[in-house]
Amino acid sequence: MNILDQIIASKRKEIALKKSVIAINQLENTALFNAKTHSLSKSILNSPFGIIAEHKRHSPSKGTINHSLSVEEVVTGYENAGASGISVLTDSQYFGGSLDDLLLAKVAVNTPLLRKEFIIDEYQILEAKANGADAILLIATVLTQAEIKSLSEFAHSIALEVLLEVHNQEELEKSIMPSLDIIGVNNRNLKTFEVSLQNSIDLIPHLPADFVKISESGLSTIEDIKELQSHGFQGFLIGESLMKTDNPGQALEQFINKLKV
Template identity: 50%
Template sequence: MNILDTIKAQKVKEVELLKAQFSYSFLEEQPLFNSATHSMKKAIESSVTGGIIAEFKRKSPAKGNINLEANVVEVTQGYANAAVSGLSVLTDSEFFGAQKTDFRLARKSNSIPMLRKDFMVDEYQIIQSKAMGADVILLIAKILSKKQLQSFTHLAHELGMEVFLETQNEVEILENLDLPFDLIGINNRNLNSFEVSVENSIKLAQLLPKSSIKIAESGIQSLKTLQLLKANGFNGFLIGEYFMKERNPAEKCKKLIQQLL
């Protein structure tokens, strides 16, 4: 099993436990379930600061511990003050070190669009995401069937959330062009080998319609890389480790945006 298969298997177990603890009706009764959502797609389309989705994560399977003690309120508010287009907050504790309160505290402290970054394997998690106050959910093409991608997208849209579809190769893009996703991410990192290839992402971006909101993910470690991706048709950039490995992630984010302007 590769790391993605391992994560998926663990996630299936986690969801079954959650279902036993919290019913669908419990989720639907949460205060944020009926709250209005914020469009990340529109925020990126209208961005004058580079279309950055700044990520809060404590660790990852690829990089190990990154910033375990980071203060989620401090960092996400700092990102928002730097005028990012949106926030991405990890909610997986097993592999990404998320604390149970991370998303809730970030949501409470910020009114800009927020992506719930996790491994969606069950419709329960879509309902849960709305109850948490998420504006956008992540769907990873590599771990979901076409039928799941279609039904999860439909449910998310029904609940007023947007869908960020993550792809990593030509097949995943071509097979899902008919899916009504709102944002499409191309992961620079191969999730099987963890190798990073910006050139691969640039090549894959050419397969997408010009109207697609294209987001580059993973391995963006310099202004030069970001500018190269932007010049090749990417509208937005999901950046986590580049910021989070610093003592002050928000300051690093602010500096990058200033360099872009």
């Protein structure tokens, strides 16, 4: 069993436990559930660089990244630096995150928030809305075409946007449907955790024009961003290279300033 299979198996157990403790109507009755959401896709398109900056403490491939900073410090720094969106990892077992991180981010900033999670159940989408998310991540490699359709349509029904992540053309072809807002090409193989930006370059010609297009993982240099922009990418998800620093917000500000040159 590879790491991705392990994560999904753990997630199924986690969801079953949560459902037994917190009822759906409790999620639907939270203060944030009916709050107006902010459009992540529009925020990306209205920015010259479309940076989605990530709050990420830990990863299975890199181990501890940054446990010393509070959520508020990180996300307010990102917002002040000009991030188009902020991705908050909420998986606890493998990435050291939580839904509390998402809630704290919501209180601290107005920038659109993406719940980055291994979503396999509508319950997790309800959790996302109840804790302040504006958009959710769906990962094509762990979902069937029918699941992508039902989950993305459900997200739209409660005013959440959908970022669909693909790794290859096969995943892309099964996933294209109107209920998506953003398509992200992940440069990291989730089974081996190897990273190659060529993955984005190879897939961009096959991405339909009517979706916002972003590249994810392994992005750490100005040259990476400019190269991918030249191929048509409108946004970029950056996490580890920022979170490895003592001041992720300042690191993002310096990065964006260099992009302006």
